[in-house]
Amino acid sequence: MLNILIAPNSFKNSLTAEEVADAIAQGIQNSGFKAKVLMHPIADGGDHTSFLLTKLRNGAMHTAKVKGAYLKPTQASYGLINNGKTAVIEVAETSGFKSIKQKLKSPLESSTKGLGELINTCIKSGITDFIICLGGSVTVDGGIGMLQELGLEFFDGNKKLVRPLPKDFDKVDAMDLGKLKEQTSKCKFTVLCDVNNPLLGKEGAAHVFGPQKGASPDDIRNLEEFLQHFESLTFNCSKKSLNKVLGGGAAGGLAAAFSVFLNADLKKGAEYFCEITEFEKSLQKADILITGEGSMDSQSLEGKAPITVAKLAKRKKIPCIAIAGKIPLEIPDELQQYFTMLMPIGNQPEEIKEAMANTKNNIVRTIEQISKLIHSFHNKGQNKD
Structure with a gap:
C-alpha cells in the first residue's frame, strides 16, 4: 500500500491549508485508490x-x-x-x-x-x-x-x-x-x-x-x-x-x-515552519508527496511553502505532485524540476470569483483523476512482480 503525504499551503481567500488537505484526501478516497494517507498542511508565515x-x-x-x-x-x-x-x-x-x-x-x-x-x-x-x-x-x-x-x-x-x-x-x-x-x-x-x-x-x-x-x-x-x-x-x-x-x-x-x-x-x-513542525519526520514515511497553493509560478521559487517541501522531497527522491488554482501556460524549467506533475485545478472558463467559490470541488475532482492514474500504474507494477 502506498503512503501518500498531503502537505498543501492555503489557497488564499478560498480554503485554509487544512481545508485543502481534506479536499485532497477526499479526492483520493473518491478514486477508489487504497492508500495510506498522512496529512501535514503547511504555511509560510502568511494567513493562518x-x-x-x-x-x-x-x-x-x-x-x-x-x-x-x-x-x-x-x-x-x-x-x-x-x-x-x-x-x-x-x-x-x-x-x-x-x-x-x-x-x-x-x-x-x-x-x-x-x-x-x-x-x-x-x-x-x-x-x-x-x-x-x-x-x-x-x-x-x-x-x-x-x-x-x-x-x-x-x-x-x-x-x-x-x-x-x-x-x-x-x-x-x-x-x-x-x-x-x-x-x-x-x-x-x-x-x-x-x-x-x-x-x-x-x-x-x-x-x-x-x-x-x-x-x-x-x-x-x-x-x-x-x-x-x-x-x-x-x-x-x-x-x-x-x-x-x-x-x-x-x-x-x-x-x-x-x-x-x-x-x-x-x-x-x-523553512522555519517545516523545521518547527518536524515536517521531515512526516516525509520519511511517504512514497508520494502532494502539495499545492492558490497560484504557482516563478515567484513561488522565492521561498513559498510548496517549493520548500518539494525541495525536501527531491532530496529524498520522493515524487512530488502539485496542484494550483493558477499556473503558467508554459511552466519554467526551474519550477518544473521540483514536480513530477504540476496541475491546475480549473476545468472550464470562469470568472475569478466563481473559480474561488469552486475551489474545493475542483481540487477533489482533479485529485480523483490523478489518483486513478497513480492507482493504475501502481497496480501494473504490482502485477509485474
Whole structure:
C-alpha cells in the first residue's frame, strides 16, 4: 500500500491549508485508490500560520482585545506552544484585513499598535519567547505603533512626548530607546517572512506593498518620506540602519523594526515552519508527496511553502505532485524540476470569483483523476512482480 503525504499551503481567500488537505484526501478516497494517507498542511508565515503551527505543536489558541490597523477595537487570536512558554502571533490578526472589516483606508492612517498591545499582554503573563508571522498586514507604519506600545518614545522639536502615526511623523524630532530596551530586554523574537524587499526605494515597503494596502500615488510618496525620516532618526539614535535589513520591507516595515529594535531573528517562513513542525519526520514515511497553493509560478521559487517541501522531497527522491488554482501556460524549467506533475485545478472558463467559490470541488475532482492514474500504474507494477 502506498503512503501518500498531503502537505498543501492555503489557497488564499478560498480554503485554509487544512481545508485543502481534506479536499485532497477526499479526492483520493473518491478514486477508489487504497492508500495510506498522512496529512501535514503547511504555511509560510502568511494567513493562518499561527493557527496551523499551534495545532501541529499541540498548543492552544487564545484571544485578546486590541486595537486594529485603524485603531478600532478588534479581537485577536494567538497561539501558545511549548507548554505556554512561546507565543505565536500573526500580524494579520492585529493589523490585517480582519481588523478593519475588509474596508481599506490610506496606510498613512494605519498603525501596528495592536501588535504591541498583544505582545505586552504576553510579556505581562510571563512569556518572553515569541514567534511572529508577518503575512497579511494592511499597515505601512514601519512598526512605530508596535514600538511605542513596547516603550519607544518619540519627541517633537519642543522635546514634548508625542504618539505619531505615519501621517504626522514629520513632527518627530528625536526618540528615546531607554524604556523599550528595559521592557523587552528578556524577550526573544523569531520573525517569519517570505520576501526580500528592503524598507526604502522602488522595491521597498511603500512602493511595492503600499498599493495593495490602499495607498494612492500621493500616499506612496508620503509614506516613503515618513520611512526615510524614521530611518534617519533610527540611525542617529542607534547607529543601525533599518534599510540594510534584508526583507526589512515585509509587513510595511515591521521586519526591519523587529530586527533593529528588538534584535529579532528573521527566518524564511516556510523553512522555519517545516523545521518547527518536524515536517521531515512526516516525509520519511511517504512514497508520494502532494502539495499545492492558490497560484504557482516563478515567484513561488522565492521561498513559498510548496517549493520548500518539494525541495525536501527531491532530496529524498520522493515524487512530488502539485496542484494550483493558477499556473503558467508554459511552466519554467526551474519550477518544473521540483514536480513530477504540476496541475491546475480549473476545468472550464470562469470568472475569478466563481473559480474561488469552486475551489474545493475542483481540487477533489482533479485529485480523483490523478489518483486513478497513480492507482493504475501502481497496480501494473504490482502485477509485474
